[in-house]
Amino acid sequence: MPYTPIDEVHSNRKKTESKINNHPASSCCSVDDKFESSFVHSDADGHDHDHSTINGSLTQFFLPSIISAILLIVALGLDNFFPQSWFYGGIRIIWYVVAYIPVGFPVFKEAVQSMRKGEFFSEFLLMSIATFGAFAIGQYAEGVTVMLFYAIGELFQTLAVKKAKSNIKSLLDERPDEASVVQGEIVTVKKAATVNIGEIIELKLGEKLALDGILLSSQASFNTAALTGESKPDSKVKGDIILAGMINLNAVSRIEVTAVFTDSKLSKILEMVQEATTKKAPTELFIRKFAKIYTPIVVYLAIAICFVPIFFVANYIFQDWLYRALIFLVISCPCALVISIPLGYFGGIGAASKNGILFKGSSFLDVMAAIQVVVMDKTGTLTQGVFKVQRVVAVGISEEKLVTYTAAIESKSTHPVGSAIIQYAADYKSNLTVTAVTEVPGMGLKGVVNDKEILVGSPKLMVRYNIDYDLALNTIPYTTIVVAINQKYVGHFIIADQIKTDAKDAINRLHKLKIKTMVLSGDNQTVVDAVAKELNIDQAFGNLLPENKVEKVEALLQQKYKVAFVGDGVNDAPVIALADVGIAMGGLGSDATIETADIVIQNDQPTKIVTAINIGRKTKQIVWQNILLAFSVKLIVLVLGAGGLATMWEAIFADVGVALLAILNAIRIQRMRF
Template sequence: MNNTFKEIKNIKRDEPDSCCSSHNEHVHSDSDSHDHEHDHSHGEGSYFQMFFPAVISFCLLLIAIVFDNYFPQTWFSGWIRIGWYIAAYFPVGFPVVKEAFESIRKGDVFSEFLLMGIATIGAFAIGQFPEGVAVMLFYGIGEIVQSLAVKRAKSNIKLLLDQRPDSATVLEGETTISKKASEINIGAIIQLKPGEKLALDGKLISESATFNTAALTGESKPDTKKKNESVLAGMINLNTVAVVEVTTAYTDSKLSKILEMVQEATAKKAPTELFIRKFAKIYTPFVVFLAIAICLLPFVFLDNYVFKDWLYRALVFLVISCPCALVISIPLGYFGGIGAASKNGILVKGSNFLDIMASIQVVVMDKTGTLTKGVFKVQKVVALGVSEEDLIQYTAALESKSTHPVGTAIVEYAKGSDKNLKITDVEEIAGHGLKGKVEGNEILAGNVKLMQQFGISYDPEIDNTPFTIIVVAINKVYSGYFLIADEIKEDAKTAIQSLHKINVKTVILSGDKQAVVDAVAKELNIDLAYGDLLPENKAEQVEALKLQNQKVAFVGDGVNDAPVIALADAGIAMGGLGSDATIETADIVIQNDQPYKIYTAINIGKKTKQIVYQNIGLAFAVKAIVLTLGAGGLATMWEAVFADVGVALLAILNAVRIQRMKF
């Protein structure tokens, strides 16, 4: 039973307002050391250890009830009978009473443990031994059920995120040594064989290597890295032995940071959850004093006052009033929502964001990398005043200094005809393109806004072309363009249709030209489309939507999207590890790049909120009825068990439903 209570501490450790705050700070190191083992497997030994105290208690209680009511034994009386019931109480009652004392020592007097302790010990004091044991037994079973639900949710998160290998092969001179990844220092050289997964972030020392990055970005296309380029923990080496220099400690890798963010998600509470905890903090001492009044006040008004009877009513009232169903099931409902999202490849950084997603009215999306694959290919080259070969070589040389996917497409297109050209004075003009010198010639390569900025005339037909165009000027003379096409993601249309079904408005904000954005919007049936936008223009559009009192989610993947993501009510990052700034800023991260997951995240938020409200309604309704009956002496301790533990169990089972739902 002790392990059960330690498991529950782990979900509540960041909840200072809880009436169960004894869980919050009292987290032993041994519970943390067992987390990894518990989260990855639920072996028979673990289950046996959790249920063993409850089984012992149940068996002893059952035998005692049989001796009391069905097969009376002459020896089963007096101190032997009392001792038997104490023995039945101890396995499930001792951990609770111990927690009650610890919570009092830490300043939290009115905890659920104190209520249960007073009620059950009081039942023993007035000779109601079976009821005293039964209340604590069912309470303990409720805690076990909660523990299992927490483990399941944590397991969903771990299965998605724990992509880090535990060890790596380190090169030391001519020898190789296998070391734990957590013990490898920055600057160490590690060797990665084909099929192995990289354990730490680093810099590629080999001339080139191809990696599968699907576990990180959801992008199935292999990614070839060149010498001195960054490689990330979780990437899988595909074709040749690679040598990598470690640049980041194990705990500081990008993958580790995301894992840490999700594990800390329960610290960010939803408003409903915060309200319930504040309510419980006031409600619990109130019902304790009310129970004292129920016990003592009738002495003043009644001639036939019997202390034992009214004490029993007060104890029944205490058991009923315990806020377990609320303070257990509601955080568990949100935690289950986070676990369900993780199971679907969505990382939610806090339960408050589940509440926000449930009320989203407008989804604003970047185009490239969000709705489209971001894998560009040159479809056509038009050269004017220069040879096509020179246009390709000069532009590719300049674009080799950019990391933009469009520039990469031109560089890839130029392969086979590239020369060692002298490149100098390269300058990136945000939202426009590149400026630089190639073999002494000034080259401008970018969108039409770049040409307009430098006063260069170009073919006006370009403005009406529904494709991405890179316009090139050599020595301030319009010299042609590259027509580049991107492909819309397979599930983008389904995603937009699904959002429209739940009355969510869709908007595209893109730096690409208006004709391209309009073509994508028309194909996907998106409500509004704005092109030719700089990063600050995107922020202005989102701000304008928020001023209309609409809940806005923004979905993006690039570093330029980070400010807009921060501005939106819910910021969603596409592409897993696409950009550090975007991932750090986003409230929700979609691991597999699928736009449909936007709808899934909203749906999970709505289902989570629905389950939480169901639990609140159930708990308050049943407690109000049975509290009234208990105060009037019409409810026994058995009804109290149902009103408290029974309702808590029903609420917990309702809360874990979300983890089994298909979205």
Template sequence: MDTTFKNTKNSKLNKPNGCCSSHSEDLHSDDDGHSHDHDHSHEHGTGSKFQMFFPAVVSFCLLLIGIAFDHYFPQTWFTGWVRIAWYSIAYIPVGFPVLKEAFESFRKGSLFSEFFLMSIATIGAFGIGQFPEGVAVMLFYSIGEIFQGLAVQRAKSNIKLLLDQRPDSATVLEGNKTVLKKASEIAIGTIIQLKPGEKLALDGKLLSESATFNTAALTGESKPDTKKKNETVLAGMINLNTVADVEVTTAYTDSKLSKILKMVQEATAKKAPTELFIRKFAKIYTPIVVYLAMAICLLPMFFVSNYVFSHWLYRALVFLVVSCPCALVISIPLGYFGGIGAASKNGILFKGSNFLDIMTAIQVVVMDKTGTLTKGVFKVQKVVPVGIPEEDLVQYTAALESKSTHPVGTAIVEYSKSLNENLKVTDVEEIAGHGLKGKINGKEVIVGNAKLMQQFNINYDLEIDDSPFTIIIVAIDKVYSGYFLIADEIKEDAKDAIQSLHKINVKTVMLSGDKQAVVKAVAKELNIDLAYGDLLPENKAEKVEALKSQNQKVAFVGDGVNDAPVIALADAGIAMGGLGSDATIETADIVIQNDQPRKIYTAINIGKQTKKIVWQNITMAFVVKAVVLILGAGGLATMWEAVFADVGVALLAILNAVRIQRMKFE
């Protein structure tokens, strides 16, 4: 049985009384944690598909033979009870399951179900001697049900394949031996060994010096990611190049991938307004059409002089077949479910179909700076030597900074790539809040900020004081020798993300706790509309509230623990999930797994395309059904047109709904 939605107690959808209850069950699990897949859709193999279609094939063959005996190869024996028995046998393989479901629905107090409509329509057709049409209606309805079930299963399987990458077991190191153990039984602190090509089963900390991983299952990013010793590695990552040792830090059920799976599983519980409306509509609509069908059959008795009961009953039966709102009640949730699946494929997790709708209405995207638009890591952006070769300036500075643990110093050491071993560093003195002083091969080297230079009366280029970024000035033997410009590196796709949002008329705002000068410089480089710095978490919340008070739909994007309250306040809270805090990811409505700002635009685009497809389905279903209902009531449509209006439109709507998972959204 498919386990995509296993152990999801909060994802239960309310079964509509109107119709299609079997398929609405396909989109959730019951409280016992087991999927309630309909009989014809719970298997995936070739053999099981044959079993699913076998009753329909038998019925179809018997129907074709019966029609041939009726019209093309008349047989004297094919009359009376023989003919009735033949078509009854053709009806049973496809009709019995539906009659059984109708009885079960009635027993549970839901008379006006889709199964009830199809049962009375087809039995009524038999009652007036329209045996081939009665069989055909039930046959095509059953085929439609099978394809609907397969569509639902495909949507579920796509998400399962994208996300549930956890292997069931892992190789555990016990002394000098390796033992294969169930992942669910491995304790925190255990060391597991990961061979090249293997998937990591649990979250952990890398003990090996370095290893390269394929992270596509978690982030949607195809580019390999190299991790260094003590960095976090997550369940679902695939080791690419060397044997790696990992210390388990999180239990199997608490891994980030488990949380992601749970988020997607629970997404179906939060339904979009359109979906909720259609479900309520079906409950009212279905009994109304049953009473209208009765009126079509009986009222003409009082107004039509040549009234023939069988003729008007036939019209009523056509009306009933057409009236099934199956195309609406199945294709709409499937459309939203497809949108969630397409988003997952693009590294974005929507925690409910309602958030797909909300993203279509977003007018302002408010973003945190550090970790959202920038990488949150200090990098040397520029080196300006004065009276000394650049290589010498970098090596002297890196040699001294290698004696410090300050992030700025680390950035300079990393920039140098490798330290010059011929440089001997002595007499290192750290001057708190200012920088470092020491001797390198006998030369006095001072590295620090402007205040440190002033302290030692060293003249430097005063223009660099106006820079909003971190400036590290270097003096050798009391002579100004150049400077390093260090800044938080802007993400590669940040500018593209802002441009894309502007193209769809979405206003951009940046909020940051960093100093205003830095925020202003980043905003200018990225062309952000408004930027505010020097903000505390409560100040960020005030800014978002001010935007919302102007009747604007606001999305907030952040990654830190301090962003969680603002994410909760926004109409759509978006978390950067790769490096984001657990609190922020839990609070967010949408999670971007690979931390790319460009995905904000992608999320809006997926929401818009999903809503477009849903409304295409609604319009198509209503128009076709309205036309055939009118024709049927007037005696101008037969059961064959009724079959198209019900099953045909449902299949077209489903094909349209699953189309979203093949779309490109970048």
């Protein structure tokens, strides 16, 4: 499948840049800057907080936590082992206040800033009220401990976010800033952003390519892991397209630049990933809406727990009921939900990118988890998209003569079938004179080679010129090119688009997941049936125009199936946009299809469809595990706390402990193999 002309690529690129740069979270930022700020945390009221304000760097968490922890341990030791020491009195209170400040002040500061913006019910306010209240009733150690563990939770959260980002952000390291440009006999190192289209780059052994281009050297081998997730060498020959991020594995190679630095395939990948991190899944959006209702309710319930018993409890003690209310507030802080859920989706996107699959939003992880039917185009998706001669049969003449005469005629044609024959004839040397070549519309070519009349085309061409040939050729499902010399049938070529090596494995694995398969193609029905039979695809439809493919997918959607469509051509863009999730083959795929798709498979392997489904299912599973864990533990401890059966220590576990467990569970997906 040929690539879109460079002008059209540039146009598509500009549209993408405009869409991304106009997003509120990404304005005035470079791709790198936008990526750094892409993970945004929603607090309990549903408002977004870039954790750079409270998270900062690991040092900002680590050092204050260490200071507070040391002071707290000393204080607890003096409290328990030297109950009547000098520590008691004003020194004890001051000591705990000093222990509290390193971890408590940043949270209190954030709470004040949130209130100035009108965001009163934030997790920062909940933690501040709870710990201030603990100090007010003399529970100094518990007040410091709550905030210390909250800070430790933030520390682990920051580590988890960095881990989640690392799989995607590592792509930035695959984009060199410099390139060695050949200028006559001199090789000059230039900034990649200043290299123009048409210039020649020299790439040494082990170097990474900075810009997309065409290989000028006779052959070379590259590591394509940055683009495909596959580290095995990929052999290229002269004229092949080489993409930024590929690593040269053999001798010095030269590449002619075909796209400027900002238009490289790798730059597009980075933009797609950046855009993906700003799109929320339905589960994330639900939790944010839920938190806006949930947090005010628990604040009012805490107030009720403290004061309502005045009217119902005979021996009401304000300090006891305030303590229960504070416990209730600590438990109710929804940190585990508002951080672990987006982190789970972020981890899923990172795991997918590590496997050469780009999700353009976390919502598509949910959709892929629910897919029931996978509909595929044939050419470029299940097959390699390259016609090759599979068999040559010569009748009454040598195979060499059949091949050279046919290739001579086809050299005057631009048809892909003719190109396949010419490529096959490359091993044969010939010096033939070709004249008077004319095209017989829809049938083939007629011409003269070394004074001999040659007919090359479909069996219909033989029928038209009343030439006897082997009628069994009419039943062959693949493209058959029949040749006649001087009105006599002399042989034929069987030409087919080769099925991808992992296509059958992909179909088998989809069936094991109880997913139906269908192929829609514009090719002849007999060819489509043959491919479908070989791969064991459930349904196959050929002779389809783009609008016919749309009709087939619409029919599935009307039957309430969740449908994924996989394609690579410009004509697949409408149906990719229509399906519940559109998947583009990013290596061979057209830019229009890649722009329209929701998921891009970088190495064109059909098995990556199964990988995408498995990642979607695992991500959804982890997210719901976190939701159930957080709600169940918090509900139990909330009831115990309101009834006076739980202390602040249980509250700390219900809040920070559950948050840590949820975060650790969320990042599991990044270590999984799919």
